[in-house]
Amino acid sequence: MTDTQSSAFVPLLAAKRSPTQIAVLVACGALFLAASSYIAVPMVPVPVTMQTYAVMLVGALAGWRYGALIVLVWLAAGLAGLPVLAGGAGGLAPFTGPTAGYLASFPFAAAFCGWIAERGWTRRVAWSFAGFLLAQAICLVPGALWLSTFVGPAKALAFGVTPFLVGAVIKAALAVCTLVVIERLAVGRASAP
Template sequence: MPHSLTSQQNTGLIGHAGALRLNEKSLAFKAGAVVLGTLFLAVASRIEVPMVPVPVTMQTFAVAMIGALYGARLGTLTVLAWLGEAMIGMPVLAGGAGGLAHFAGPTGGYLASFPLMALLVGALTERGWNAQRPFLAFTSMLAANALCLAMGGLWLAGMIGLEKAIMLGVTPFIVGAILKSALGAASLVALSRTAKRGDA
């Protein structure tokens, strides 16, 4: 097999499992990856800019990265595990929050969108929207962020009205969504280059 193809496979840029190709690993390895993924999500949730009614955090960046790195199935499972931790009261959400109340409050729509974000980014990554195609990787993450804002805004509209929901729950996050999507795509490219250097 040509070295270039072997290198691509080792860096996880082809195939059907996300950039890390975790479907090729053992069940124990996958379980460990899920645990690490929930920790990554929890740490990202702590990075926030307080706003009302919804804070700006790095959650969407982390969710998109989990989808891209883990793939659609394991990425979605990891995000669901993280949300499950939040439901039972573990302090894994923005600002170290947890509990079922957050799923019924202003952030409920955003939280509900996170598994779908991971699923979307993971599925597109598996179809080649990855580090080899940075613009497509960026586009997949931006689409996932748009889905999050749409679901979050609609949920919020039911509480405070559509106009206020757009003004407070969508518009302030658009620039951040673009920047975090760009950061996500750049991170995938950087990880890919690091892996290739390791294979050289």
């Protein structure tokens, strides 16, 4: 293990977990993602939600494998028709409509956030923020590319990227702050008598 990896902070990977614990972890993560989908600002054709914030946190807290798995379970629940996606959507339509590119990118963004956490990036504020901004790009680029097949490249950029840039910076900063708080609480609990 390298020095960077030894300084990683991935609390949900801190110990060996039983299959039952993993199932509970995945279910809780998927519920967190579902809840984040209901915090939305309606926009057309793609709403602004807290999904990317939740995707980043799930990855950073659970590691790249479990982070991606949690997102895949959440997406499978949405595809099965459960109202777990933005605005309570579910079923096939979100996976074939304008938002499909964003949804398809989420497991990759979670895996990336888990990967950087496992390498210690999230222990440093600047690196963590940069990593979370990259994760936002992992969501926006494929999302806009897919959206462009519906509305063309110029409108995809205007409606599928530009309105989300400020939110991406805010959500990346919020994810950094959340990890700092969680780490301080974890360290405080570990040092308590």
